[in-house]
Amino acid sequence: MYICNSVRQSIKIIQHLEVMSSLIIKSFAQYKKEYARSVENPEGFWAERADEFVWHRKWDKVLDYNFVDYQTQWFVNGKLNITENCLDRHLATQGDKKAIVWEPNDPNDAGQTLTYRELHAKVCQFSNVLKSLGVVQGDRVCLYMPMIPELAIAVLACARLGAVHSVVFGGFSAQSISDRINDSACKILVTSDGAFRGNKEIKLKDIADEAMSSTPSVEKCIVFKRTGSFVHWTAGRDLWWHEEMAKASVDCPAISVDSEDPLFILYTSGSTGKPKGVLHTTAGYMVYTHYTFANVFRPGKNDVYWCTADIGWITGHSYIVYGPLLAGATTVMFEGIPTWPDAGRFWQVIDKLKVNQFYTAPTALRSLMGAGLQHVAPYSLSTLKVLGSVGEPINEEAWIWYHKYIGKSRCPIVDTWWQTETGGILISPLPNVTKLKPTMATLPLPGVQPVLLTPEGKEITENNVEGLLCIKYPWPSIIRTTYGDHERCRATYFGLFPGYYFTGDGAKRDEDGYYRIIGRVDDVINVSGHRIGTAEVEDAINKHPFVVESAVVACPHPIKGQGIYAFIICDRTIVSEKAFKDEVLLEVTKQIGAIAKPDIIQVVPGLPKTRSGKIMRRILRKIAEGDISNLGDTSTLLDPSIVDVIKAGAPTLKGK
Ligand code: WT7
Numbered sequence: 288m289y290i291c292n293s294v295r296q297s298i299k300i301i302q303h304l305e306v307m308s309s310l311i312i313k314s315f316a317q318y319k320k321e322y323a324r325s326v327e328n329p330e331g332f333w334a335e336r337a338d339e340f341v342w343h344r345k346w347d348k349v350l351d352y353n354f355v356d357y358q359t360q361w362f363v364n365g366k367l368n369i370t371e372n373c374l375d376r377h378l379a380t381q382g383d384k385k386a387i388v389w390e391p392n393d394p395n396d397a398g399q400t401l402t403y404r405e406l407h408a409k410v411c412q413f414s415n416v417l418k419s420l421g422v423v424q425g426d427r428v429c430l431y432m433p434m435i436p437e438l439a440i441a442v443l444a445c446a447r448l449g450a451v452h453s454v455v456f457g458g459f460s461a462q463s464i465s466d467r468i469n470d471s472a473c474k475i476l477v478t479s480d481g482a483f484r485g486n487k488e489i490k491l492k493d494i495a496d497e498a499m500s501s502t503p504s505v506e507k508c509i510v511f512k513r514t515g516s517f518v519h520w521t522a523g524r525d526l527w528w529h530e531e532m533a534k535a536s537v538d539c540p541a542i543s544v545d546s547e548d549p550l551f552i553l554y555t556s557g558s559t560g561k562p563k564g565v566l567h568t569t570a571g572y573m574v575y576t577h578y579t580f581a582n583v584f585r586p587g588k589n590d591v592y593w594c595t596a597d598i599g600w601i602t603g604h605s606y607i608v609y610g611p612l613l614a615g616a617t618t619v620m621f622e623g624i625p626t627w628p629d630a631g632r633f634w635q636v637i638d639k640l641k642v643n644q645f646y647t648a649p650t651a652l653r654s655l656m657g658a659g660l661q662h663v664a665p666y667s668l669s670t671l672k673v674l675g676s677v678g679e680p681i682n683e684e685a686w687i688w689y690h691k692y693i694g695k696s697r698c699p700i701v702d703t704w705w706q707t708e709t710g711g712i713l714i715s716p717l718p719n720v721t722k723l724k725p726t727m728a729t730l731p732l733p734g735v736q737p738v739l740l741t742p743e744g745k746e747i748t749e750n751n752v753e754g755l756l757c758i759k760y761p762w763p764s765i766i767r768t769t770y771g772d773h774e775r776c777r778a779t780y781f782g783l784f785p786g787y788y789f790t791g792d793g794a795k796r797d798e799d800g801y802y803r804i805i806g807r808v809d810d811v812i813n814v815s816g817h818r819i820g821t822a823e824v825e826d827a828i829n830k831h832p833f834v835v836e837s838a839v840v841a842c843p844h845p846i847k848g849q850g851i852y853a854f855i856i857c858d859r860t861i862v863s864e865k866a867f868k869d870e871v872l873l874e875v876t877k878q879i880g881a882i883a884k885p886d887i888i889q890v891v892p893g894l895p896k897t898r899s900g901k902i903m904r905r906i907l908r909k910i911a912e913g914d915i916s917n918l919g920d921t922s923t924l925l926d927p928s929i930v931d932v933i934k935a936g937a938p939t940l941k942g943k
Contacts, residue, residue, distance in 0.1 A: 310336060312582055315720050318733070325733035326760075332734060333763055337362055337574045340372045343543045346570070352761045354786050357777040360547050361571035361763045368541035369550060369573045370447040373612035374407040375541070382407075385617045388591065389436045390636050392483035392623040401436055403615070406443075409436075409532075411539035413444035416531040420507050422475060424449030424542055427552065429473040429505075431455045431464055431495055433482035434622040437511045437528065438598050439608050441477050446550060446569075449542040453552040453564070456599025457482050457489065459880040461497035463562075467554050471564055471770050472504040477528075481514035485627035492518040499524075546570030552770050553601055555707040556820035557779060558791075558810035564770030565601075565707050571763030572605075572710050573613060579711045579732060580610030583701050584673055585718055586617075590643035593619035594675070595633065595651065600817070601707040602677055605764075606646060610711070625651045630658030634666040634693070645693075646675035646703075650815040652685045654846045663692050673718045675701045678816025679848045680804050686725040704728035704804050706790060707818075708780065710764025713737070714802050727803045736760040739796055744784045747796075755808060756794040757787035806849075810904070812841040813849050819883050824851060827878035828885075831871055833857045838894050838902050842887060842911035842939060850886035852911040854894060854933065861890055887911070887938055893929045895921070906930060913939040 312318045325332040330349035346365035382404040389399040428445050430452055432438040445452040453471055455464050478495040481488045492510055496519055499505055511528040550569045554562040586592050592611055596602035611618035625633050674694050681702055690700055703715040713735045714728040721729050731737050739747045739754030747754045769776040783789045793805040810821040821839040828837040835856045844850030861867045868888045875884050895903045906918055921927045934940055
């Protein structure tokens with residue numbers, strides 16, 4: 288048991304680096320061995336990986352779970368604080384190492400670095416700010432911020448107090464923010480005056496103000512000054528970040544929380560209803576994000592690691608903030624976008640900051656690929672060692688381009704498959720350990736037991752098959768609940784195939800047991816690696832006064848991977864289709880955010896419905912894909928002729 292006293296603490300810290308290297312899998316034979324052990328003795332396996340952390344009280348039992356009414360507990364009755372493991376424990380050995388390197392939106396502006404010591408001090412200070420505003424353990428705090436170090440500071444400051452952060456991506460609308468704040472009754476909202484994105488400024492505070500007009504739980508709004516532009520001010524509610532920080536002490540002991548106390552809520556879309564608040568707890572999430580970060584990216588002691596995601600998504604939580612800091616790595620935070628001032632921005636930053644591990648999304652690669660190699664040519668990219676991909680299936684062309692032109696054929700690509708609900712990477716190659724095959728996420732990490740099921744729920748044991756991807760045993764960072772609605776969590780993930788966690792993805796398994804993720808099998812669209820529920824987009828479209836009904840499906844998109852295709856029935860003749868479509872786009876932007884705007888809108892006189900009134904989405908998907916060679920059986924439709932009418936008006940089929 289590790290009591291947090293200074294002598295034992297420092298022994299522990301000195302041991303840390305050695306322990307870390309012993310956790311790293313160095314050969315394929317070792318991977319096989321550790322994988323086998325993680326299946327035979329999961330509790331022993333994870334106990335070893337948890338042992339290197341600082342605990343206020345060690346756990347009584349490693350795992351307690353059932354997949355029936357669904358509950359999972361890891362490191363039962365353990366007590367700890369994740370920020371001590373991210374920050375305090377590194378101070379003695381590497382307090383002056385860079386923790387965060389911040390690259391601003393504009394390449395001409397000065398960046399910023401925070402050492403572990405500086406980050407620790409700022410986190411403590413902001414914890415004290417939150418404390419002074421009455422935030423106590425268990426309170427929810429909403430963070431709606433740009434990609435600036437203060438976002439990471441705010442995340443960690445919440446965790447230090449045992450408060451639950453709910454980060455809302457800066458691209459979401461006021462309506463989306465207030466829905467999320469209200470769902471979990473957040474007490475504080477932290478935002479900034481504005482955010483820079485390329486040559487645009489987004490007025491975050493204006494959007495936050497609009498959201499706060501319907502969020503009775505919010506008591507205070509803390510505003511970081513980023514852009515310096517005008518903000519409206521509500522006296523008594525709004526507070527400047529810098530003014531509160533100036534008053535706060537840099538000393539803030541970490542609260543001791545239970546292993547299973549909530550760490551954060553992150554909202555994500557499902558196939559039905561409003562986004563759900565995926566809840567992750569403390570110890571299991573800590574152990575798993577650290578272990579997977581260390582093994583999948585394998586940063587050396589002086590390496591610089593860069594994940595281009597936004598902290599508003601799970602990738603940013605697990606692999607910009609928690610995983611890297613737990614491992615004592617140097618993590619880059621990038622405020623900008625890949626294509627501004629030009630499509631060489633990523634490559635320029637890699638050279639400038641001497642990035643060694645680079646983690647991005649296929650959609651970014653495809654857009655940069657399209658911009659041409661002249662944007663890559665000026666940069667050497669010689670520091671790169673490992674390249675990562677996440678968020679959606681990576682197509683072969685993008686994989687090969689990434690490997691050849693960015694990795695110069697010498698860097699392994701880790702195609703990491705996982706989800707908001709899984710907390711960390713579940714299926715991925717290990718660099719220089721797993722033999723790569725382009726477009727394949729390859730093999731499960733130790734502790735992960737994937738299976739493919741038939742639609743009837745039967746396990747498929749042979750290889751060279753396709754099926755529904757499920758996981759049959761818990762891993763430490765599995766979702767614990769959907770906030771405020773445990774039944775939704777149980778039904779969504781454990782209800783369909785009893786005894787299994789259902790991912791919502793379809794996958795293939797080849798002769799080597801390698802997995803290739805095909806994509807979602809539910810009504811979720813993956814737009815640029817972001818999950819958009821079709822029901823949510825339909826609800827937004829249906830708010831337009833002319834709309835009677837709508838149906839939204841995915842269509843192929845050369846950059847985004849999948850685009851959004853909306854079929855809409857109106858109650859009147861549309862005089863100007865352009866004006867109507869613009870209004871629909873505006874409505875979706877208002878209800879959800881620009882990321883959910885349909886790429887194609889088709890006004891239709893009717894939808895293909897069965898006699899029981901169910902929309903046959905299969906047919907709409909085929910039309911959206913521009914493939915009508917086999918529409919299947921349409922005889923059960925109430926009015927089969929509607930299919931021909933839709934086909935005739937489909938922009939995707941024009942000219943076919
Ligand atoms: C969905 C989860 C995990 C962080 C980002 C997205 C798809 C994710 C891959 C990959 C193929 C992938 C899946 C999954 N996905 N990574 N490497 N190959 N598909 O998190 O928003 O929770 O979305 O993204 O369809 O279910 P998310």
